[in-house]
Amino acid sequence: MTDSNLDSFFTPDSLAIVGASRQAGKIGHTILRNFSEGNYQGDVYAVNPNADEVLGYECYDSVKDIESVELAVIAVPPQVANSVIEECIDAGVAAVTVVTAGYEEIGGEGQKRQDELEELLEGTATRLLGPNCLGVWDAYSDVDTLFLPDYKLNRPPQGSIALISQSGAVGSSVLDMAAEMDIGISRFISYGNQADVTETELLEWLADDDKTDAIAVYMEGVEDGDAFYEQAQQVSEEKPVVVLKAGKSGKGSEAASSHTGSLAGSYEVYRGAFRQTGIVEAQDVEDLFDRARALAYERPPDGKNVAVITNGGGYGVLSTDKVERSRLEMASFADETKEKLANVLPDYGTPHNPLDVIGDADVERYEKALEIVSDDPNVDAILCIALLQPVPLDSDIIETLTEFNDSIRKPMVACMVGGEFTNLHLKNLEHNRVPTFKTPESAIEALEGLHMYGEWVGGEGEKEV
Amino acid sequence: MTDSNLDSFFTPDSLAIVGASRQAGKIGHTILRNFSEGNYQGDVYAVNPNADEVLGYECYDSVKDIESVELAVIAVPPQVANSVIEECIDAGVAAVTVVTAGYEEIGGEGQKRQDELEELLEGTATRLLGPNCLGVWDAYSDVDTLFLPDYKLNRPPQGSIALISQSGAVGSSVLDMAAEMDIGISRFISYGNQADVTETELLEWLADDDKTDAIAVYMEGVEDGDAFYEQAQQVSEEKPVVVLKAGKSGKGSEAASSHTGSLAGSYEVYRGAFRQTGIVEAQDVEDLFDRARALAYERPPDGKNVAVITNGGGYGVLSTDKVERSRLEMASFADETKEKLANVLPDYGTPHNPLDVIGDADVERYEKALEIVSDDPNVDAILCIALLQPVPLDSDIIETLTEFNDSIRKPMVACMVGGEFTNLHLKNLEHNRVPTFKTPESAIEALEGLHMYGEWVGGEGEKEV
Numbered sequence: 035m036t037d038s039n040l041d042s043f044f045t046p047d048s049l050a051i052v053g054a055s056r057q058a059g060k061i062g063h064t065i066l067r068n069f070s071e072g073n074y075q076g077d078v079y080a081v082n083p084n085a086d087e088v089l090g091y092e093c094y095d096s097v098k099d100i101e102s103v104e105l106a107v108i109a110v111p112p113q114v115a116n117s118v119i120e121e122c123i124d125a126g127v128a129a130v131t132v133v134t135a136g137y138e139e140i141g142g143e144g145q146k147r148q149d150e151l152e153e154l155l156e157g158t159a160t161r162l163l164g165p166n167c168l169g170v171w172d173a174y175s176d177v178d179t180l181f182l183p184d185y186k187l188n189r190p191p192q193g194s195i196a197l198i199s200q201s202g203a204v205g206s207s208v209l210d211m212a213a214e215m216d217i218g219i220s221r222f223i224s225y226g227n228q229a230d231v232t233e234t235e236l237l238e239w240l241a242d243d244d245k246t247d248a249i250a251v252y253m254e255g256v257e258d259g260d261a262f263y264e265q266a267q268q269v270s271e272e273k274p275v276v277v278l279k280a281g282k283s284g285k286g287s288e289a290a291s292s293h294t295g296s297l298a299g300s301y302e303v304y305r306g307a308f309r310q311t312g313i314v315e316a317q318d319v320e321d322l323f324d325r326a327r328a329l330a331y332e333r334p335p336d337g338k339n340v341a342v343i344t345n346g347g348g349y350g351v352l353s354t355d356k357v358e359r360s361r362l363e364m365a366s367f368a369d370e371t372k373e374k375l376a377n378v379l380p381d382y383g384t385p386h387n388p389l390d391v392i393g394d395a396d397v398e399r400y401e402k403a404l405e406i407v408s409d410d411p412n413v414d415a416i417l418c419i420a421l422l423q424p425v426p427l428d429s430d431i432i433e434t435l436t437e438f439n440d441s442i443r444k445p446m447v448a449c450m451v452g453g454e455f456t457n458l459h460l461k462n463l464e465h466n467r468v469p470t471f472k473t474p475e476s477a478i479e480a481l482e483g484l485h486m487y488g489e490w491v492g493g494e495g496e497k498e499v
Numbered sequence: 500m501t502d503s504n505l506d507s508f509f510t511p512d513s514l515a516i517v518g519a520s521r522q523a524g525k526i527g528h529t530i531l532r533n534f535s536e537g538n539y540q541g542d543v544y545a546v547n548p549n550a551d552e553v554l555g556y557e558c559y560d561s562v563k564d565i566e567s568v569e570l571a572v573i574a575v576p577p578q579v580a581n582s583v584i585e586e587c588i589d590a591g592v593a594a595v596t597v598v599t600a601g602y603e604e605i606g607g608e609g610q611k612r613q614d615e616l617e618e619l620l621e622g623t624a625t626r627l628l629g630p631n632c633l634g635v636w637d638a639y640s641d642v643d644t645l646f647l648p649d650y651k652l653n654r655p656p657q658g659s660i661a662l663i664s665q666s667g668a669v670g671s672s673v674l675d676m677a678a679e680m681d682i683g684i685s686r687f688i689s690y691g692n693q694a695d696v697t698e699t700e701l702l703e704w705l706a707d708d709d710k711t712d713a714i715a716v717y718m719e720g721v722e723d724g725d726a727f728y729e730q731a732q733q734v735s736e737e738k739p740v741v742v743l744k745a746g747k748s749g750k751g752s753e754a755a756s757s758h759t760g761s762l763a764g765s766y767e768v769y770r771g772a773f774r775q776t777g778i779v780e781a782q783d784v785e786d787l788f789d790r791a792r793a794l795a796y797e798r799p800p801d802g803k804n805v806a807v808i809t810n811g812g813g814y815g816v817l818s819t820d821k822v823e824r825s826r827l828e829m830a831s832f833a834d835e836t837k838e839k840l841a842n843v844l845p846d847y848g849t850p851h852n853p854l855d856v857i858g859d860a861d862v863e864r865y866e867k868a869l870e871i872v873s874d875d876p877n878v879d880a881i882l883c884i885a886l887l888q889p890v891p892l893d894s895d896i897i898e899t900l901t902e903f904n905d906s907i908r909k910p911m912v913a914c915m916v917g918g919e920f921t922n923l924h925l926k927n928l929e930h931n932r933v934p935t936f937k938t939p940e941s942a943i944e945a946l947e948g949l950h951m952y953g954e955w956v957g958g959e960g961e962k963e964v
Contacts, residue, residue, distance in 0.1 A: 203811025214918035283823030346668025358748035
């Protein structure tokens, strides 16, 4: 627990799967398969005293028989897990990820097992993630200890959002959701029972990680509140952190205690801590990524005034309602802006905010309107709603919005509501690092998160331009 | 405006497209193509004095030249629209859908045009939908006046939810979203400027429509508040109505006034009227369908006590938080239930609500748990969360949940969080009329809507068993 060099969990030169089963469907088999089929570039070893060979890998009886192992992944039954971990410590393995369950989360026997494990680790140089976790999926090194087959859980594309989850099930389902939405992820960590490595240390490590621009966290409770508070404050100065806190209500807190053994504690205390440390709170799992995407791709606005541009007037009305219910405000266009817009709109259009560019708008009208609106000093941030159902708006809007977003300093988020054709374009835009949402309400919540982070950090964030 | 027999808009024996253009991409061309490529079984006529033939249809100079036309769809320029409509009235056409824009929504010239149109209609038997609308898409008769090509706007499957929208853009994008989510729709109506047929009359007609089990409405403001109030109360007694009201905030209301000319009025007045008439309010476009699906497929619960079953403990915690923030409550399992559950769960499971059936649960364990929980008199409604990432839970869960839902009187909603594999299963389950959601939070909001409707209607609703 001295420093936070957790590199060996993410980018080891060599690793061993301890409990590499011959039987398809078994955890140790699935994990070895991740490496046999994946792009991990280091050395991979299989440990299984009852087999000669699994998936083409020669089997070792013990980690001790291998010359050098930086990371050991433990997927043996709980009864033998601690003794296998002890061998790793003796062999000088730097990092051990224990996916084996049956520790403190089951109480009784398991609690004893966990206590024993913590004793084993004391005073050693070996770091341990888990037990009772999924471990790490790293989009860049291709370390993948998730024992969930990729046809059931798609791995997302490489990106800049890190995801830390106290719950393996929440973390993995959300990772799968990110893949479906084409949201780029840097590292995913399910940390389980925290016998050694804590969420606080993971935060610290990710703060220094140059592949990560924003950190999304699912948590029920922290082990050491003071350490978390101190670290969160430092991390928030480096990059944004979004937290989905579960166990907010009285009964939710009881459920958390039975789930991960967390003292979910008073939500008011957490809420206050989040505010004081610049942490942005998410409302649900979708919102976790919604806010993280905006924070990863865009710089915070200088103020709270939002311009809404849309080719569907109704969405302008809904957006205005949502902005008015948020910490943001609808921008009042300057007179000059209105004059310029009047030249761009048809006779029957009105140049006010929300700006209805009318259902017959084409890409060119959008481009002109965006330029005029973004030049207005009264506008701090832009929500661009582009409905693709009308014939006049074609696929070029994706390139235009991408280039426009890259060219301006003010943050922009986009929204597209629809089905198959729309979602295809939405994913393209998201892929180009324009945060794109399926409803104006979620887009505005993400903008609000960006604004709140901006207020905390003093508007110092940098958008990639 | 005497009675509300609007059948001719939905199931006409014959129809004419007035302004059937030869030019692909033109509105009249797209609408004629809907019929030439669709399954509408009645007679279709094309009216275009400047062409002999369009898409294989002989062109008539005027509606007057056709022997019998029940529905005329007007897609001519605004300058000639009223005179063409007058011809329809003279020819005794029962229903006229006017997609042509350029009426009161543009003010000035347009307002004059609208006044003139309303005068034309006075004292005639012809009913008129629009102008400035998309008209009707009917999943059963295949009437389709939407001038948005189906590669950009997918038409949803046949189903039992009707959708009425004051905004064409909101309505059509939401219809497209329904198609993507495999949500079955009965009829879609975009009614535009309401020169004649109002949203209130449409509600009345849908109340008697045997293809429709629930009605979803997007509205900015109603023309005649008293008529709406009276009608809504009667309709709610027949079937549930969900409304997404736009223009709730001061600035949102101003935006609505500029968008559809609606007096969005005080939101508090609307809110009170919704409550008194049993209308369930939606928060955004996704929520509109979320609540409508639950109301269309399930009967209201007898009480507010919810049981949550999940193979991901974290989602149990999140669900508990959400239930505690809603009008619902977490059910307390009876002692007998706990005893029975203890026999079904592994040693390390705990038989309380939320019920974590543990990540290694298979379909059989789900089935037993669902049966035990639904037998508990303390349980009024069930949220079943089934994460498909873990290997032990296979695709059979869809059949099991479908059969279980069909067999019980208590309402059930399902939740699956994930990517491609998960969403495929989610759509299957939805197709089997189990309301299925992408987050537990949206599932609980839908259950809450069901509960509120149940309280209003006195628990008299019937679930299809």
